[in-house]
Amino acid sequence: MYALVDANSFYCSVERSFNPSLEGKAVIVLSNRDGNVVARSDEAKKLGIKMGQPFFELKELREQHEIAVFSSNYTLYGDISSRFMSLLCRFVEDVEVYSIDEAFLHVDGYDSIYPSYEGLGKSIKETVAKRLRIPVCVGVGPTKTLAKLANKLAKQRPELGGVCVLDTPEVIDKALATFPVGDLWGVGSKSAAKLKKNDIDTAAQLRDVPDDWIRQIMTVNGLRLVHELRGFPCKLLEVSAPPKKSxxxxxxxxxxxxxxxxxxxxxxxxxxxxxxxxxxxxxxxxxxxxxxxxxxxxxxxxxxxxxxxxxxxxxxxxxxxxxxxxxxxxxxxxxxxxxxxxxxxxxxxxxxxxxxxxxxxxxxxxxxxxxxxxxxxxxxxxxxxxxxxGQDKLRLASQMYNPDWPMKQEYLSKCYTTRWKDILEAH
DNA sequence: TCTGGGGTCCTAGGACCC
DNA sequence: TCTGGGGTCCTAGGACCC
Incomplete structure (x- = not known):
């Protein structure tokens, strides 16, 4: 069984964790040079702010509502991310760091410590909340694709308490029956359109298509996805990240x-x-x-x-x-x-x-x-x-220093965890 | 009558992910 | 005024080899 642990609105949550007064408020984080919105808290999503939306389009909305805005602070997010991953490594042996805010875990063989997957998930959630004040959701399933799907359900359904386990055929069937095919991991807009054309709207319908057919329209990636939906792992855990190719x-x-x-x-x-x-x-x-x-x-x-x-x-x-x-x-x-x-x-x-x-x-x-x-x-x-x-203390003579163009970062927070002078003071 | 067969490497473009 | 940035994998087709 695999678990996917994924932070909720990671960048926004990190900003909040150092500024608790933002709790319950709309928070957004911007891309480089404050161009687009790259992260939104739930409150910001409710205001209708879209992922990738140009920041200047929000002028009116910001006049009507209180929205906390941050420039992206990758030094801070990167450091919190590595602390997050080290925490996960305390729970299980095999952890694949999949992105800055999510990781896949192998969760078999820990029955003596955690009698249930729910128990393990809750324990992870509580520990990360306590240590880092970052809310996370946990999805568990027999393949990475199903774990990913479970994670999405955990985020969508508050009644699950942030943990969703898909362990029996009945539970999996039920989850797939209503899950939109376009929300699956590995189905982008192009494939979603093709599937829709063929009257495939749910994950359950995709799971039941013939192998040859799906291979034809979505290549071998689609075939792997379908097998994963059926519960046969095709995507294995990559515990040590392979070196980058570019x-x-x-x-x-x-x-x-x-x-x-x-x-x-x-x-x-x-x-x-x-x-x-x-x-x-x-x-x-x-x-x-x-x-x-x-x-x-x-x-x-x-x-x-x-x-x-x-x-x-x-x-x-x-x-x-x-x-x-x-x-x-x-x-x-x-x-x-x-x-x-x-x-x-x-x-x-x-x-x-x-x-x-x-x-x-x-x-x-x-x-x-x-x-x-x-x-x-x-x-x-x-x-x-x-x-x-410090960066660029020793540099090529031809390298521009103090570039004269603006690196617009009007709303940058401090590097609370990596720079001595930015450490928070307690009064 | 009948015009081979099996392989590698490279590239551009497409699709997807965060 | 103002619209991000960094990756991976797969396929088809061409060029080339013996």
Missing amino acids: ICTEPGFGRLVPDLNTITDALTTHLTRVCEKLRKQDSLCSAVVVSLHTKRYRKIPANGLPALQYHNHLTVVLPHPTNSTPELLKYAESGLKAIFKFGYNYQKVGIMLIGLVPSDYRQKGIFAEGPNEKLLTLATVVDKLNYRY
Whole structure:
């Protein structure tokens, strides 16, 4: 049996846990640069605020109702998340961290400690509430898909007390009979539409379709999903996260930028961040993809001419895998120069590291040089110093510092758990 | 009459997840 | 004024190999 433990409105709950006066009030958390809504408390959902809704659209609503607004504070959420996961590891041996706010658990073989799955679920819920003041729901089922479904029911039906166990065929049948097929894990909007066309509206109906048919319309993923609904596990627990296969970043500038110099500065900064992640997972990358975009949603200006659009990307294959920032920068910059076109107002530049291989992988081309070992060592030293003395204390001369564009974060909370000066004071 | 058969690797695009 | 960001997996088709 699998359990899925998932925090309720995680980002909002974290903000609340350090500010109890927000209890019972509408809370929202915004995306980078305060652009869109990425998390909503139940009260905010009731006001009709949609996931992903642009923040500026809420102006009127905010005048009518009291809504607590926060910029996203990933330092804080990340730290609370890791505390959350460590708590879960005290309950069972096998824990798969599935996302920042949810984890799958293997829950078999603990009968002597927890006589029932309900008991285990309640115990987890109470402990997380007590230690972190984060509300969670627990769903239990014979497969990950059913655990996920159970979790959703636990959230929807307050009478369950936050724990839903699907353990017998009868209980599972009953749950599937009314569960909308589009709410299943792995059914997105496209598949939901296709299924609807074929008169499949509930999870129970999907469970009973022929294998060949579902494979045809939803590929092997759909087949796996159907088997999971029938109670045969196809998705197993991944206790140790496999290394990432690609690492990318593509944040917007926050304003429109026409010149290559500024864009190159931003590229250097982005590259510095992704290289740090690359080295942290102990990998080398064998190619970089640079991309450049103008702004998509620009309104047609007064002169009636739509803003010129330009989107392009280029893959630069390296002569040998590396994780050295200056070395990668050379190739990334050449890629940028190749796709940059004068005369546009750009919104963002992106960088993606692909073809990641373990760092002990040293495959030399017959005539090409291997990675420069000195540069690799240098990168390690730079990381250590920056970890100790603060991000970007040691940086490339070409990296923009104190960027002049606004990193809009008007509603940022403090880093209560990771920065000495931000620790709460008790009076 | 009859025009092989089996495989790998890469890429772009689609779909999905949080 | 103002519209996010970071990932994974699968498939079909092309190119290539023997």
